Amino acid sequence: MFNAECLTPHHAKYYAWELTRRHAASEEGRLSQSLFDASVDLNPHQIDAALFALENPLSKGVMLADEVGLGKTIEAALVMCQLWAERRRRLLVICPAALRKQWAQELSDKFNVPAQVLDARTWLRLRQEGIYEPLDRDVISIMSLNFAARMEAQLGSVPWDLVVIDEAHKLRNAHRKSHETGQSLKRSLAGRRKLLLTATPLQNSLLELYGLSSLIDEDIFGDERSFRAQYGNSGGDLIALRRRLQPFVKRTLRKDVLEYVPYTRRHALTTPFTPSDDEQRLYDLISAYLQCDFSYGFPQRQKHLVALILRKLLASSTEAVVTTLEAIRDRLQKLFERQSIGADWFEHLVEGDELDEELLEAAAEDAEAAAAAGENPAGIDFDLLRSEMVELDTYISIAHGIREDQKSHALLNALEQGFARLADMGAPRKAVIFTESRRTQEYLARFLEAHGHAGKVVTFSGGNQGTGATGIYQRWLARYAGSDRATGSPAVDRRTALIDYFREHAEILIATEAAAEGVNLQFCSLVVNYDLPWNPQRVEQRIGRCHRYGQRFDVVVINFLNQRNEADRRVLELLQDKFRLFDGVFGASDEILGRIEAGIDFEKRIAEIYDRCRTPQEIDAAFADLRAELDADIQARMQETEKLLLEHFDADIHNLLKTHRERAETQIDRISRLFWLLTRHVLAGKARFDARQLAFDLALPPLPHIPAGHYQLIRKGESARQAPPEHTRIYRLTHPLGEYVLDQGRNAAAADATLQFDYARWLEARNPRISVIERLVGQNGWLQLNLLELDSFQREEHLVFTAQADSGELLDQETCEKLFQLMASVQPAAGAAPEALHGNARRQLDAALSRALEQNDKYFQQEREKLDAWADDRILAAEQALQDTKLRLKGLKRQARLAQSMDEARRMQDEIRRAEGEQRRQRQEIFAVEDEIETRRDALIEALEKRLHRASRTHTLFTVRWTVR
Numbered sequence: 001m002f003n004a005e006c007l008t009p010h011h012a013k014y015y016a017w018e019l020t021r022r023h024a025a026s027e028e029g030r031l032s033q034s035l036f037d038a039s040v041d042l043n044p045h046q047i048d049a050a051l052f053a054l055e056n057p058l059s060k061g062v063m064l065a066d067e068v069g070l071g072k073t074i075e076a077a078l079v080m081c082q083l084w085a086e087r088r089r090r091l092l093v094i095c096p097a098a099l100r101k102q103w104a105q106e107l108s109d110k111f112n113v114p115a116q117v118l119d120a121r122t123w124l125r126l127r128q129e130g131i132y133e134p135l136d137r138d139v140i141s142i143m144s145l146n147f148a149a150r151m152e153a154q155l156g157s158v159p160w161d162l163v164v165i166d167e168a169h170k171l172r173n174a175h176r177k178s179h180e181t182g183q184s185l186k187r188s189l190a191g192r193r194k195l196l197l198t199a200t201p202l203q204n205s206l207l208e209l210y211g212l213s214s215l216i217d218e219d220i221f222g223d224e225r226s227f228r229a230q231y232g233n234s235g236g237d238l239i240a241l242r243r244r245l246q247p248f249v250k251r252t253l254r255k256d257v258l259e260y261v262p263y264t265r266r267h268a269l270t271t272p273f274t275p276s277d278d279e280q281r282l283y284d285l286i287s288a289y290l291q292c293d294f295s296y297g298f299p300q301r302q303k304h305l306v307a308l309i310l311r312k313l314l315a316s317s318t319e320a321v322v323t324t325l326e327a328i329r330d331r332l333q334k335l336f337e338r339q340s341i342g343a344d345w346f347e348h349l350v351e352g353d354e355l356d357e358e359l360l361e362a363a364a365e366d367a368e369a370a371a372a373a374g375e376n377p378a379g380i381d382f383d384l385l386r387s388e389m390v391e392l393d394t395y396i397s398i399a400h401g402i403r404e405d406q407k408s409h410a411l412l413n414a415l416e417q418g419f420a421r422l423a424d425m426g427a428p429r430k431a432v433i434f435t436e437s438r439r440t441q442e443y444l445a446r447f448l449e450a451h452g453h454a455g456k457v458v459t460f461s462g463g464n465q466g467t468g469a470t471g472i473y474q475r476w477l478a479r480y481a482g483s484d485r486a487t488g489s490p491a492v493d494r495r496t497a498l499i500d501y502f503r504e505h506a507e508i509l510i511a512t513e514a515a516a517e518g519v520n521l522q523f524c525s526l527v528v529n530y531d532l533p534w535n536p537q538r539v540e541q542r543i544g545r546c547h548r549y550g551q552r553f554d555v556v557v558i559n560f561l562n563q564r565n566e567a568d569r570r571v572l573e574l575l576q577d578k579f580r581l582f583d584g585v586f587g588a589s590d591e592i593l594g595r596i597e598a599g600i601d602f603e604k605r606i607a608e609i610y611d612r613c614r615t616p617q618e619i620d621a622a623f624a625d626l627r628a629e630l631d632a633d634i635q636a637r638m639q640e641t642e643k644l645l646l647e648h649f650d651a652d653i654h655n656l657l658k659t660h661r662e663r664a665e666t667q668i669d670r671i672s673r674l675f676w677l678l679t680r681h682v683l684a685g686k687a688r689f690d691a692r693q694l695a696f697d698l699a700l701p702p703l704p705h706i707p708a709g710h711y712q713l714i715r716k717g718e719s720a721r722q723a724p725p726e727h728t729r730i731y732r733l734t735h736p737l738g739e740y741v742l743d744q745g746r747n748a749a750a751a752d753a754t755l756q757f758d759y760a761r762w763l764e765a766r767n768p769r770i771s772v773i774e775r776l777v778g779q780n781g782w783l784q785l786n787l788l789e790l791d792s793f794q795r796e797e798h799l800v801f802t803a804q805a806d807s808g809e810l811l812d813q814e815t816c817e818k819l820f821q822l823m824a825s826v827q828p829a830a831g832a833a834p835e836a837l838h839g840n841a842r843r844q845l846d847a848a849l850s851r852a853l854e855q856n857d858k859y860f861q862q863e864r865e866k867l868d869a870w871a872d873d874r875i876l877a878a879e880q881a882l883q884d885t886k887l888r889l890k891g892l893k894r895q896a897r898l899a900q901s902m903d904e905a906r907r908m909q910d911e912i913r914r915a916e917g918e919q920r921r922q923r924q925e926i927f928a929v930e931d932e933i934e935t936r937r938d939a940l941i942e943a944l945e946k947r948l949h950r951a952s953r954t955h956t957l958f959t960v961r962w963t964v965r
Helices: 009-020 028-037 044-055 072-085 097-111 120-128 145-150 152-156 180-188 207-216 224-232 238-245 277-290 300-316 318-336 345-349 357-373 382-401 406-425 438-450 467-480 490-504 536-544 566-578 599-612 616-633 636-646 653-682 717-721 736-746 759-764 813-819 835-897 902-948
Strands: 061-064 091-095 115-117 140-144 162-165 194-197 266-273 431-434 457-460 508-511 526-529 555-562 687-690 695-698 709-713 728-731 753-757 780-791 795-805 824-827 951-964
Touching: 009 653, 009 736, 009 780, 009 795, 009 824, 009 951, 028 044, 028 072, 028 653, 044 061, 044 072, 061 072, 061 207, 072 091, 072 097, 072 162, 072 194, 091 097, 091 145, 097 115, 097 140, 097 145, 097 490, 140 145, 145 152, 145 180, 152 180, 180 207, 194 207, 207 224, 224 238, 224 835, 238 636, 266 406, 277 300, 277 318, 277 382, 277 599, 300 318, 300 599, 318 382, 318 438, 406 431, 406 438, 406 526, 406 555, 438 457, 438 508, 457 467, 457 490, 467 490, 526 536, 555 566, 566 599, 566 616, 599 616, 653 709, 653 736, 780 813, 780 835, 795 813, 795 835, 835 902, 835 951
Parallel strands: 061 194, 091 140, 091 162, 115 140, 162 194, 266 555, 431 508, 431 526, 457 508, 526 555, 709 728, 753 951
Antiparallel strands: 687 695, 695 709, 753 824, 780 795, 780 951
């Protein structure tokens, strides 16, 4: 590799434009900037998916439907990172509320792009701080599905470059007028490019594909009627449907990637425990209380949710449930004293706990509704109320008498079992214990510290504000002050500090649900479900923190079984056997997880069984019914349909993906080399460089907002997994310093000159021979570099070399690119370039423009075919409506012939006349419909033709005389 001191301004200009130019949609280099900047080892299928999402500039969006665990988030982030690098920064992520933090963390950690999580509270705070348009900022916005639906007007006013919708199957019924969230998003995001993510694109009906397609683009298919007519019946043309789906749906299966994604296995351990008599008595008393038909302890409309929460806390620990019991007792006391119950009473009920966010949101909505309805103390039976208060006092007294739960003693044995399994595998002695209650978390931390694990325990929760956590955070902050690792966000840095502490020092992490999202624990391979959520999606999320790409060992999952509770046993069996959460290579079944409409609904079903069933026989029967429902949902026919429509049939898929990886790695290596050399050239005199480590110390920052310090060029492969030295800033194309270097290179003054390229020195540095350059040694000639800007369906930039030797030989693009790998010295200009060079340059530019327009014409034809198919669908729908009327008329006439009375006959004749009138109207309208659809289709095609070549411009970057020695 040659010295940057020999980099000429012409090299710098070429390198900077090559690193920043907007590639054509079809170029594999389109992803070069995001691939280079990503702090993650990317797999070929992820590159393939991201290229698919970016390919057609006319497309209004695509759906990535990889199976669970293959990295759809990474694929979408790659696309957003590339758009960010292209300065297209109006980017939005819409996802379930529980995934918002995870998205923000992934974008920040792996792609170094800023993200903001927006909800009602954050929106109000930003407005109060003077940010009146929170969506109009250079930051990726992330919001929940519900919040996005409520912000319809605000979302609709932003010209989004891309909208990513995660867990898109939740919107599979968006085409229905009754689906308020889907309808709102269709209105607010109409015409915006979308990227839908789902592991389960087809669950129960082909119409779900229609619903998702209508969310992307209403012109993909005609309407529901024509879709049903063509594909909805048993004789539907699924081959034609597959052909229409291919441009906007891409699905990768786990079996496609096993060659290069080394998945480890899961192993389940069940730890039985027997509650003490007092614990069982408390459980039985509270269960009976929850099964009462009426209670003053909570509003009737909230009974099921409060019961669900109490049962979760009761299964967690006595410490967790006692505070909730006291909150209910306080409510009873207020009612007894005729005090009003505030709308915030529910928050007080779960104060100190961090339950599933979906559950808390649902309960909070019910609490607001209950508060709005109001309560009337005058109608209270005070004798009954007093009796209930005595009951609660009894429960609280029993709870305070239980010092240590038997389950926590079972945890000690479970940990030793688990650690022994890790030792057999050679895995680090690390365990993450999940609980749904922060009070249980605090109890377990004290218990484990007192029973052989002193100094080895760290806790992780939503706030992370405890004394121990604050100490860890402050030490971490002192350690990383002045480096990019410290983001400046206390919440993010506290999370990072605690995970780092767990990795480097502690053996046990006790985590609430806050760690089930946005936290990567591949270095840990023991997961303990101290409380087992009834929501299988939540369980899968927990295990997925450890069992994910990058995990080197099999993952051991420990669950607890209450020997005295038949319902708990059945829940564990359901999650174990039906959902396959704890064993195998891949964990949860996509087919079943995807068919659960909402986790909270599934939890309510289980809670109903707890509330309704009193005997083991009733419990067995209820869970048998639930299992049967799940079996009915998984239809073999639908799985076969999904396979036919969405799976790869290409036998060479592995070779294709392998080629993607090899080309991406070559591209990244090239970018790394160009960026490093350009940086050395631009920052010469301002920084001291270490070529072996690809690092430098910046002593004189070129701009006030760029900090001095130690910078490390971002690395890939094995070196990427090694933590950079402390106080190191990761240097990327999108780093402010990187953007400064690129701007300086693009604007470098590259005057006419003679460049003397030194091939001999290239060989002295033990670089490989370049045969096309060897034959140029001793020759001279002229060279020009032009920038071709094409404003077509999207803006694209092409660097076009034109070069010729004095002998008259023309040098092709590849030879010129290789020429600029050599070091060179700058000599004074040697006269004016010959006219022949300028003539050749014009021909080269015309040829490049022609190639670009030819590629764009393919997109135009693809879009035209889509619009033709849409028009045919709409006409078919009109014809189908007429056919339906004919069939209905035929049925009415048959019924009239069988009429039993004159009144019935007259009524049938009236209906026949109305149907005949409708038939005549439809016959007349069908031609008008055809004309209307044809007119609209032609207008759309005409608009596309105008966009095909709106403008093109050329700029000469430099012209030089060259010689090779």
